[in-house]
Amino acid sequence: MKPLFILFLNLFSLWAAAQQVSDTAFNYPNPTPRRPSGSGSVVMVDAAHGNFHTLEGRYAPFGKVLTGDGFRVVSNTARLDEAVLKTCRILVVSNALDTSNLGGRWLLPNPSAFSDSEIKTIHQWVKNGGRLLLIADHMPFAGASQALAASFGFEYLNCFAMDNRSRTLERFYKSNQTLADDLMTAGIDTIVTFTGSAFRMPKSAKPILKLNNYTLLSPRVAWQFEEDTSAKSSEGYYQGAYMPYGKGKLVMMGEAAMFTAQLSGPNRAPTGLNVPAARQNGQLLLNLIRWLDDER
DSSP: OOHHHHHHHHHHHHHHHHTEEEOTTOOOOOSSOSSSTTOSOEEEEEOSSOOSSOTTTTTHHHHHHHHTTTOEEEEEOSOOOHHHHTTOSEEEEESOOOGGGOTTOOBSOOOOSSOHHHHHHHHHHHHTTOEEEEEOOTTTHHHHHHHHHHTTTOEEEOSEEEETTOOSSEEEETTTTSBOOSGGGTTOSEEEEOSOOEEEOOTTOEEEEEOOSEEEEEOSBTTBOOTTOEEEEOTTOEEEEEEEETTEEEEEESOSGGGSEEEETTTTEEEETTSGGGTTHHHHHHHHHHHHHSOO
């Protein structure tokens, strides 16, 4: 690949990232909060691993939804060790990146955003009773979380999950069984996502979002799909799942925008919870976090 072309792609990725900003005016209506304000468990949102989504930035609306349910939402900027993990009930990691992929360098390779020792510590923390929500979006984010997810038996494909129906929004329905019908989706019939990744899950996990009639594209550079780009069927792949793990619990998701509210592009188009069709996504987020918080 020519250096000038790489420079162009880097500038394009930086421009694209800059076009996504938090919708600071977004508010989520929650008439029945689980607990009084500030009295719930601590939810820690990671910001120490090149995260594209942080509590101070694009995940501020995510924090608003949880704060409105009584949770105490904090940000983490430190290496994830035992001392840090002891300070929270639930750890949220959204779109982490290795330092080599920062600054818009969204091209292969995509090394792990987490050191081997961090992965071992997080794994043991969950096994001993910790609660983890791991979100890894389309390439390069899925690649950066592959090793951490693999420690729990999940296999992220470092890809773009592209809906073959070419719908404006990607919808998952209970009516066609792409959206699970269980405690996680109580009161929900439709969920909307905004181009994510895909993963295979262990037999002990339960699906939330099942990919049906998708093509999984794995480009060398984000958003650059060429004639020889690797492509495979979505059969057997998912974009959301959960399971108990030892004494703890974890939720794996393959799309990040669905749980926040952003404004994208020069026209500041709503993306995420601020899209009317995605009005039930907020309830799914609350269901997931409440399940993680519950004893069993």
